[in-house]
Amino acid sequence: MLPPPEPAVTRTPDALVLGAGPNGLVAAVNLARAGLSVLVLEAEPTPGGAVRTRETTLPGFHHDLGAAFFPFGQVSPAFVPLDLPGAGLVWRHSPIDSAHPAPDGTCASISRDAALTAASLGPDAAPWQRIATWHARTRDRMLDALLSTLPALGPMLRFGPLNLLRLAQVALSSGRGFATRTFRTEAARRMLPGLALHTDVGPDDPCGAIVGFMLAVLASSAGFPVPEGGAGSITRALIHRLEEKGGTLRCNARVTEILVRQNRAVAVRLATGEEIPAGRAIIADLAAPTLFLDLLPEPHVPDRIRRAMRRFPHGFGTFKIDWALDAAVPWRHEDAARAAVIHAGDSLDDLSTFTRQVRSGALPDNPYLVIGQQSVPDPTRAPPGRHTLWAYSRVPSSLAGGWQASREAFADRIEQRIEQLAPGFRSHILARALWSPPDLQAINANLIGGDLGGGSADIRHQLFFRPVFPWFRHRTPVRGLYLGSSYAHPGAGVHGACGRNAALAALHDL
Template identity: 70%
Template sequence: MDTPDAIVIGSGPNGLAAANTLANAGWSVLVLEAKSRPGGAVWTEELTLPGFHHDVGAAFFPFGETSPALVPLDLPSRGLVWRHAPLDSAHPAPDGTCPAIGRDLDASVRSLGDDGEAWRKLALWHRDTRDKMLDALLSTLPAAGAMLRFGPMNLLRLAEVAASSGRGWSERHFRTEAARRIVPALALHTDVGPDDPFGAVVGFMLAMLATSGGFAVPEGGAASITKTLIARLEELGGEVRCGARVGKIVVREGRAAAVVTDDGEEIEADRAIIADTSAPALYLRLLEDRWVPSSVTDAMRRFRQGFGTFKMDWALDGPVPWTSEEAARASVVHTGDSLDDLAAFTAEVRRGELPSNPYLVIGQQSLVDRTRAPEGRHTLWAYSRVPSTIEGGWEAAKERFADRIEARIDKLAPGFKARILGRAIFAPTDLEAMDENLIGGDLGGGSAQIRHQLVFRPMFPYFRYRTTVRGLYLGSSYAHPGAGVHGACGKNAACAALEDEG
């Protein structure tokens, strides 16, 4: 490729969404990836035993078939196949209850019992407003046009959620403890606990997406998403180069002009550079100090990451023997005994302690995708939120906490441990080594607390993808709208570049 119009630093889903958006507009695009393979946390490998294919990071995708950034790319026409379980999210507890939600509304209503009709009303409202809601929430701020299309009454209804804690909203809307733990449990995909002010909206959105797009699983693993995005980019003339870690962004006359890789190669960009990197890495490592105001430098040094993540994968000789029928039919299982249990878990993580009763997000991809494991066998994927660092270091605690997680699952699925053929363990330090955007094992590109969202993501006034340097844009999950494999951060950054170039 001759000098490209744009360089994209990083080949995660946001970087590839940005690259495809620019290539669609006729730009020549070069994507530079530091690792030997693309995709960041959206990839699949044999982590336990031969023939067992595990997602290294993201594993199920509520935005896969709904995101305004991904849908126009028409990935299914290029071979991406989405699979769905009968239920999308199950929430078993030791008391025997297991509320479950998903695209099958009648099944969700039956599962929620006394709260079924309340759930039906929420799900039907979401189905009627989903596309306009996602357009409003995932667009570049202030997204006035998209907000108007969503409608003032719908905005007020969503504002009631956003103004609440997960516990407060759930207790107002549901009567049973089983239903009340769904939204706060989903919020713990991030660092938002059930009693955090303004915390309900994170779990609410994931719950609503479970009822419409569902927690979709890509056939062949998460790597299929990355491979399809790359194939589409290459059809448009773009290029992805792996093993090319960018160590510096060159600025000339106040404009981003080139990058320098760690092996000393300088690569020019005619029109723009988009960074699918962490915000601290962009401002504290890639740019020289003279191009970064001290206020930005100070903000990045104080930047608040989300919780760390402890991830496990298993090769199993059969499906997980859940006591609950709903859990056995769900693509994702969330453990949380009650609202108080979720609150106690959150408090332990914030105190820097290993959780005594780990909250878990558990993915059962092989239930719906038989490419993941040999015939008759299964994979299992799970993570817990943890402190990024612990006293004594993670190496000393990994096996002990892994055993605690397995014991947690075994209580809800007696006999689980007897089905384990192999396991792989990843502490926060391991996840950051795999993808340096996952600082301290943070999956979300920084805290999801309200004071780190909207115009404060990653900081005010640099919340619209433009940075302190002309022609340089932040297009990662460290920008609005944040975490999730939706590609919106990258697409919006690319749109800002296209707008600036007329």
């Protein structure tokens, strides 16, 4: 009779990464490339966080659950060294990157093609071209400066003091102020403030111009590409890079506690009760309030941080719709028909009214919309001759009486808004799937209240104050524990920089 086999020896991973969103996966890849053994723990059944794709409406229609177009995808200093195209990722572009139609028939548009942009902007082509030309010369140095860990003195010096001054002049303006100084037509003036409402920054907010400015200039250079097959293709490419370096991903592994001994994070406890040790570091791709209030033992979190997390400033909620269509959207303006992304905002005043209504807790009468046409550049998203459509509006996170009672009516209001710009749109709808703020939080716990950005994008909550001063360099008060989510600088966007910077901090400390 053979003796029983000896129990397998499980090696303690050098590093645990909590969360398999893009930031968590980028952190894990950087740690694995540095020679550490890495285990990624993901609470959900599938990895990706807000970068996932699913058939939410009908079979054969592939919809992105969260992020759907990626201005940082091909240019982020966190992604470029990973060579995601070499891991199978294919990017697709539309001729127009960002179109801004209004019911009056005007439509200002931004494209990577300077001639197409000039034709769209007319009398405002010259000032825009000066901005785009400057950005083309400085883009990579700018992104390195803006996406690196603060204070990023080396990248800032490489960007140059004159370029920093020019960017600071934008950053000190409101969206309305910068737009009215720069452009003559209402169509052009609504572009940048409209882009800023990807976050919770309204046209009249002090120091709010920089958000829309950055998205606009990226549209002119990197564009708003989509991954072939869906946003989940980014996640698959990152997992490929992780696994080729020996890293491991484990799903359905919800962390409920971080264990601390002698003020060092040494292990995590799962919802099942299982404890998993971490040999050298833990990086959390998690919401900052969740990390500091729920997962860490109270004695290890200073009272000031706990107070700050209880009043953490979240951004607007989000209401999202996926549609399966039997044909392309019949836009009135041809630029919209060829655009990757359409931004529906009638004017600066319309965007200001929208912002006031959302902040007051009301559903907006005339919803501002971000609309993604992924199946235009990527036909694999839908069956032949069919199309997908994706759109969201910013909304209050909660409503009196709850969201369930308002979901269908608000979705109808959004469809009517699109109908104004594309008569006949509703006749092409085969099915739709609705996602209110509670629905979005249910599929990704980091999207608290439907906040897509990991906290408010207001300037008072950025830079050295994200998530809380002085813990803005990805370290936490607990040794060996790092915050690598969009709740840390540089914040929102699928750029992977938060995860990369947290990994670099951990490697520096090791």
